[in-house]
Amino acid sequence: MQDIPRAPEAKMAAAYRDGRDPVSAFEDFMTAFETFKEVNDRRLDEIERRSSADAVTLERLDRIDHALDEQKRRLDHASVKARRPGLAPETGEAAGRAGAGERKAAFETYVRTGREAVHAAGIEAKALSAASPADGGYLVPEETEREIMRRLAAISPIRRIAGSRQVSGTVYRKPFSVAGPAVGWVGETAARPETAAPTLAELSYPTMELYAMPAATGTLLDDTAVDIDQWIAEEVETAFAEQEGAAFVGGNGINRPKGFLSYTTAAESAWSWEKIGYLATGAAGAFPASNPSDVLVDLVYTLKAGYRQNASWVMSRKTQAAIRKMKDAEGAYIWQPPASAGTEASLMNFPVVEAEDMPAISAGSLSIAFGDFRRGYLVVDRVGVRVLRDPYSAKPYVLFYTTKRVGGGVQDFDAIKLLKFAA
CATH class of the missing domain: 3.30.2400 (Major capsid protein gp5 fold)
Incomplete structure (x- = not known):
């Protein structure tokens, strides 16, 4: 069987060693993703023709998948580092506010000498x-x-x-x-009863x-x-x-703060305030065997429209790797790489946030969260x-x-x- 050249993976490894800038590393990432899609398409074709994928193809796909995850992590790190502002000394009006310069000098003296x-x-x-x-x-x-x-x-x-x-x-x-106050419609001259x-x-x-x-x-x-x-x-x-x-x-x-997975959960059909609603996949520790992406679509529309416009996916790297292989009914990949260096990958046009503390996929796990976290979770x-x-x-x-x-x-x-x- 003719195999695909390993150039994208080799370039990504070289980017690690050479300290490649974010733009070049992003170009290598996109090249590797195209190779990933080609190998995954081969895997799906083999499953369709022979009911199983060739072991060489699976090993190749896993290797590229791991390289993609590692490159994305390093790319994010390089992008964050490039955006960091320096701590320049205060000047002008800021330096004169309540002795800011003196306080900074005194703090530095304390840190250096005690x-x-x-x-x-x-x-x-x-x-x-x-x-x-x-x-x-x-x-x-x-x-x-x-x-x-x-x-x-x-x-x-x-x-x-x-x-x-x-x-x-x-x-x-x-x-x-x-429960808000009682409200209702009244006529122009009708009496206005007192509300609760x-x-x-x-x-x-x-x-x-x-x-x-x-x-x-x-x-x-x-x-x-x-x-x-x-x-x-x-x-x-x-x-x-x-x-x-x-x-x-x-x-x-x-x-410590209380995480959103530590709250009481309930099936969406039985959801009430002070609980986090969930949707079940229908298979213990796995996506559904047929049309696995449909359950993700259902989860998107479980969220009310007012929250969806600013919603994000939150999942671990391993969960994202499983979703990366999925296609929709038209044969298009539902996971898309970042549009540019320093941005997030997307899933069904919603950004994907990697949180390694999210649980891996297992029986009964809550491995994927979706929502408007700016309205849903508060950091104090x-x-x-x-x-x-x-x-x-x-x-x-x-x-x-x-x-x-x-x-x-x-x-x-x-x-x-x-x-x-x-x-």
Whole structure:
């Protein structure tokens, strides 16, 4: 059997080694996807003619599929890195606001040396420590906090598509109407009877402490060419994003946010408020044997029209790989690659967000979510990121115990729907 040349895979591997720029890596990704479609078409043709696919074809398809996933991950990483803004020093009016430049200089002195340069600079300690003692750490300057939050929004999959609020307290409370006031039509001169009062309930989102502890050598801290703000932001972004991602999906709400998969679920036909509705595939741990893409179409239209216009798919890489092989009734692939570097793949014209904390396909799993997450899920950030310098616990390294407080939970139970792989 004549095999397809391995050039696309070889080019993708070369892109990893050579540190190819996002544009070139994207071109290689698209070339490999065309090869993937050709090999998958061969697999489907073999199944139709012989009821089974050739082992060589399956091995080839799996190899390309794995390469596509890895290239997409690296392409996303390169695109995020290219979009990161630098932490330039404040100038002009911003630098003059309430001693912003002095606060930043004092914070850098504390991080590099551990000395409290606040009083020497003529700045009140509370401007940096938020009325906490110096041994409780310093709040990072505003520009550093903004940079950390920008980075989290870029690399944390659920934060990127969810709604967000900043609060100064420990709990964010949001009232909602369970039953609105009685209303009705009346004539021009008819009497207006008194209406019943609305019934209100409350959703609460407590903020929990999330921490990271990057380490630095004394040489790094002594190097004046190193931008300390940038270094801290880079060190904590991945640790924060990984922990947030797991909590926003499956967190139990104890000392962490409550993930949308931790709420009570119900079949869509029996859905009620405070539950997440799901649609069953009809097969335990699998898509239906015939017309598997139909269940995805059904899930799309389970969501109300007002939510669909801003909806996204959320699933893991392995689930996306299974869907990548599917076609619609006209023979077109329902999964489409990103239109350009830095954008998302799409499924039925809705963006696909990869969240590795979503469960893999198995019997009874809730492996695919679809909905308007900006309306459906709320991320609550308490203002302030704190850094405590610890030069003693891991000598000769200096640890920087960095903490922030974040909460989260579902705010609109009708905006998110799930696909359950069950009969």
